[in-house]
Amino acid sequence: MQTLQTIIVFLIIFSIIVVIHEFGHYYFAKRAGILVREFAIGMGPKLFAKQGKDGTTYTIRMLPLGGYVRLAGLNEEEAIQAGMQVGLVLDDQEQVIAINTTERSEVDELPVQVDQLDLANEMYIDAIPVGQTESVRYSVSKIAQIIEADGTRVQVSPIETRYESANVWQKMMTNFAGPMNNFILSVIVFAIVGLMMPAIPSSSSEIGDVIEGNPAAEAGMLSGDRIIEIDGQSISSWNDVLGTIQSMPGETVIVVVERDNQALDLTIEIGSIQVSDDSQPVGQIGVYAAQKTGLIDRLLYGFTATWGVIASVLGVLGSMFTKGFDINMFGGPVAMAEATSEVVNQGYTTILYFMALLSTNLGIVNLLPIPALDGGKIVLNLIEAVRGKPLSQEKEGIITIIGVIFLFILMIAVTWNDISRVFF
Template sequence: MTTAIWSIFGLLVLLGVLVTFHEWGHYWVAKKLGVKALRFSVGFGKPLWSRFNKHGTEFCIAPIPLGGYVKFVDEREGKVSDEDLPYAFNRQPVWKRILIVLAGPMANFLLAILVYAFVFMLGISVGKPFVTEVYPETPAASANFPGKSEIIDVGGKPVKSTQDSLFAFLDHIGDDTQLDVLVKPVGQDSTQTVTLDISQWQEPDEQKDLFKALGLEFGRVDGPAEIGVVAKDSAAERAGLKVGDRFVSIDGEPIKYWSDMGDIIAANPQQPLQMTIERDDSLIEVTATPDLRPGTETQGVLGVGAAFIGYNTIQYGFFEALGKGSQETWQMVERISSFLGKLVTGKLSIKNVGGPVGIAQGAGQTAQAGMVAFLLYLAMISVNLGFVNLLPIPMLDGGHLMYYLAELIRGKPVSERIMELGMRVGIILLLTLMAVALFFDIDRLNQ
C-alpha cells in the first residue's frame, strides 16, 4: 500500500478503537447507574449499519469517523415517555452525571494502561537511544556532547529507547535550567555526564526539527567495526571472514565504525574489495566480493552482523506490566500537561500543535512498522484523547463536568441559556483549534 493508503487505514483503525472505547465508558457506567441509552454511535452522520439490543439501544456505525456519541433518554432533547422518565439522564443526581461524563476519558486512560501492559508482557526489542551526529553552534555542541554515543539517562531518568530519550528531552524544553545527560561514547567502556544549557534550546525559525535545534541527530546504533555474526553461504564466509574480526580498512579507506564499513559494502555490489582485517592482534589481508542485496539492483551485502548489541529488550510479568503501564500512562499525562502549560506561557509556539493529518501520518507509519509500534502509538493517542476531553471546554466532557461542578457548588443546575451560549463558544473554539492544527499539519508536510 502507498503511504497515503497506509495513513488512511491506520487512522480509521485508530479512531475506531479509541472512539469505541471512549463511548463504551460512557455507556457502561450509565447502564450500571440506571440511565437508558437510545443510541451508541461510532462516527457521525446517517448510520451505515445499525442494530438494536434487547434494551432498545441502537448500536450503529456512521460515515464521518471523527468521533462518536451516546444518546441518552433526556427531556432536554425530546419528549420522554412516562415509563422512561426514571431513566432520563437529566433527572439523575449530579454525582451520577459526573461519573457518566468522567467514564469516557477514564476509559481512554484504562485502554492505554492495558495496551502498554500487553506490550510489556509480550516483550519488545527497542533500538537503544543513540546520537549519530552533533550539529555545530547548538547547545549540544557548546556542551561538547560526544557524537556516536548511547544515551543512558536524561535528567536523572533512565532511558531505554529513542522514544524514551525524545520524551525525556521534551519534558525540559522551554525550561530555564541545565540538564545532565549520561552518555556512553562508542569505543569507551565508561560513561560520562554532559551538562546541556537547556535555556539556550530555542525553537528554530526555519528548521522545524526541535532536536536539530538542540543539536542532536538520533539514529541506529553504531559501534566498532567488529564482526559478531557471519551468515552461512555469504560473501563474508566465502572470503574467510570470522567472528571477532575487526575491519581496519577497505580499499585503503580507514574504517572506524560499523557504518563506515556498511556504506562501502552497500556501494560496491559484486565488486572485489581489498580488506585489512585485525585478527588475534595481527593484521591480515582479505579480498571479498559483496553479493547483490536481494530486492535491490544497486546495493551490496557482505553477510555479517555487528558484535555490539543495538537494542534493549523490555519484558515484564503480569502485575509488573500493569504497574509499568500505569506509570507510562501517568507520565504521558504529565507531559501533555507540561506541554499545554508551556503553550499558554509562550515558552512553546502553537506551531507545535498537531492535528488529524499528523495523527494520520503517525498511524500510517506505525501500522507499516508492525503491531507493537501501532499499539504503542494507539496508547499514546488514547491518553491524549482522554486528557483533551477533560479540558473545561463546552462540547467536550470537561465542559459538562464544569457545569456539573458549578451545580454542586450553587445547589442548582446551570441555566439553559448559559449552557447554550457555552455550546456556541465551545463549537467556535474547537473549530478554531482544529483549523490551526490542520494549518500547521499541512505546513509541516510542505517543509
C-alpha cells in the same frame, strides 16, 4: 497501496479509540439510570439500526470515523416540535406507542399536526387530526417509540430516565468515564507492547547505554550511572531527564550522577538537534534509558508509559502559560494521518504503541475544561455540586454553543496549519 493501507489503519485505530471512549459514557449512564437513546459506530447516514431490550438503539453509520452516544436530556434537541406533521400509532387503549416523523406512513397511523406536547413529565401530545379542527390530547406510553427522519427508532425518555434526573456525582462519573476508558485502553495496550518488545525502558533515571562521540560520552558518563540532578534541578525519573535535557539545547550544564554510591559532577555541553524544518531545536546528550526484561516490569509498562504520556502532554499544555500559545503544539486529522503513515510499515508493536499514545492524548484533551468537551461538562457538574442545583438548560446550552464554536475555529486553524506544514 501505501496510502490505502494508511487510511485503513488510521480508521481502525481512531474508531477503536472513540468507540471505547463512548462505551465509558454508555456504561455509566446505564448505571445511573439515564436512557441512552443511541449508541452509534461511525458518523453520517445510517446503514443499520437495531433497538435493544434496554431501549438503546444501536446503529452503524456510513462514515467510519469513531462514533457517539446520545444521552436523553443532554445537549439534545427534541425531535418533535409544535406545528410538525407526524403520524401517531395508538394501542387498544388509545395510548400513543409510536410517533412517526418521517414522510413514510406506518400501518394504522393517525396523521396529526402537533399543537403542544410534554414527553418528559406528563407524557402527552395535544394534536389536531387531519380533517378536524379541534385539538385532541393523547396519552403517550413511557416506552413509546419515536421514528426519526432517517427512519431510526429511539425511545421516548420520561423525566426519571433523563440526564437531568441523575444526581451530580452520577453525572460527573458519566462524563469522566469516556476519558477514563481511554486511559484504561492505553494501559492495556502499552502492557501488550511491553510483552512484545525485546526489553522495555526503565522509568528510573538510570542510564543504560552511552553513545560514543556524543556529549554524555565525552563528559565521562557511563552505563549504570543514575542521574540525580541537572543544572540544579532534581531528577527522579527518565521523563525528568528527557524533559530537562530537551529544553536546554546548546547549553553547558552540570549533571550530577550517582556511581558506586558516590555523587559525581560532570560538565556536559548539551547538543542541539532539529526534528523538522519548522520545529524548535531540542537538546540531546546521547544516552538511552536502562532496559528491563522481567514479566512484572513489562506489565507495569502499561502504567508507566501511560503516565509518561500524560506528564508529557500536561507539560506541553502548561508551557502555553509560560511560553505563550503555539498552534504547532496541536495536531488535527492531517497530522494524525501523517503520523499513521510513518508507523504503518514498522510492525504491529509500533502501531499498537501509536494507538495507546493517541488514546492517552484523546483522554487528556477531553478533560480540558472547555464547554462541549467532557472536562467542560465536569466543570458544570462541580458548579452544580457547589450551588446545590444545576444551571438552567438555557444557560448550559449557551455555554455549550460557545464551546462548540471555539472548538470548530480551533480545529479549522489546526487543520490548516497541518496542511500548510505538510504540503507547502
